[in-house]
Amino acid sequence: MGQSPFDLTGKVALVTGGNGGIGLGMAMALAEAGADIAIWGTNEAKNAAARAALEATGRRVLALRCDVGDEAAVEAAFAETLRVLGRVDGCFANAGISGGRQQPFLEHSTETWNRVLRVNLTGAFHCFQAAARHMVERAKAGDAGGVLVGTASLAAIEGAARNEHYAASKGGMVSMIRALAVELARHGIRANAILPGWIETEMTAKSTADEKFRGNVMPRIPMRRWGKGEDFGGIAVYLMSSASAYHTGDTLVIDGGYALF
Numbered sequence: 001m002g003q004s005p006f007d008l009t010g011k012v013a014l015v016t017g018g019n020g021g022i023g024l025g026m027a028m029a030l031a032e033a034g035a036d037i038a039i040w041g042t043n044e045a046k047n048a049a050a051r052a053a054l055e056a057t058g059r060r061v062l063a064l065r066c067d068v069g070d071e072a073a074v075e076a077a078f079a080e081t082l083r084v085l086g087r088v089d090g091c092f093a094n095a096g097i098s099g100g101r102q103q104p105f106l107e108h109s110t111e112t113w114n115r116v117l118r119v120n121l122t123g124a125f126h127c128f129q130a131a132a133r134h135m136v137e138r139a140k141a142g143d144a145g146g147v148l149v150g151t152a153s154l155a156a157i158e159g160a161a162r163n164e165h166y167a168a169s170k171g172g173m174v175s176m177i178r179a180l181a182v183e184l185a186r187h188g189i190r191a192n193a194i195l196p197g198w199i200e201t202e203m204t205a206k207s208t209a210d211e212k213f214r215g216n217v218m219p220r221i222p223m224r225r226w227g228k229g230e231d232f233g234g235i236a237v238y239l240m241s242s243a244s245a246y247h248t249g250d251t252l253v254i255d256g257g258y259a260l261f
Contacts, residue, residue, distance in 0.1 A: 014040070
């Protein structure tokens with residue numbers, strides 16, 4: 001029997017924001033499929049806990065503190081990832097922050113705008129650029145291939161009132177992914193975006209615990225539950241694997257049907 005197309009043995013996946021929520025859900029599934037894992041996060045305690053959980057899969061695991069909005073920090077963390085794990089076959093730009101307290105667009109400050117885009121969009125740019133340089137270099141040496149995946153949001157395609165800064169950061173990510181899919185295909189590099197709906201994470205904890213919010217949103221989710229980090233494991237493995245070898249430039253909505261209803 002031939003090797004499963006979902007077998008990631010010998011591959012290395014980098015997941016930013018991989019110490020919790022969606023990122024950890026993806027990292028765990030990737031490790032269970034055979035990939036060695038690097039996770040980057042800014043919370044040392046969460047990094048350590050996630051590393052311990054991932055190491056239980058038997059894979060090599062590296063956990064680094066990295067602020068993705070800092071270009072020098074990204075370059076240093078990527079170099080360390082290569083030193084320890086040897087290569088990066090998939091880069092999952094998942095690190096992100098919320099827009100904070102929602103307020104009318106007319107009251108948004110430039111400071112808040114810049115804070116959100118620095119992590120959500122510029123941070124993804126730094127990570128994708130570091131990974132793409134490495135992947136293109138490998139391709140020129142005869143080892144073509146690589147995967148870039150961005151965690152965007154339904155806010156990228158819906159009208160996110162009072163949250164324009166967050167929506168812009170995620171919409172920009174989707175557009176960047178599409179451009180990367182076209183430009184890098186010649187090197188065997190694929191790029192796709194994941195658009196989560198309402199997922200139970202630290203970022204959404206206040207909203208999902210609010211009774212009024214739950215009463216307004218839950219009836220719009222056909223599957224009648226909040227999403228969980230592990231709901232993103234399957235799509236991560238698929239996008240990292242040879243099963244998706246001809247799948248690029250897409251936006252994959254994982255929302256329990258929320259956007260349809």
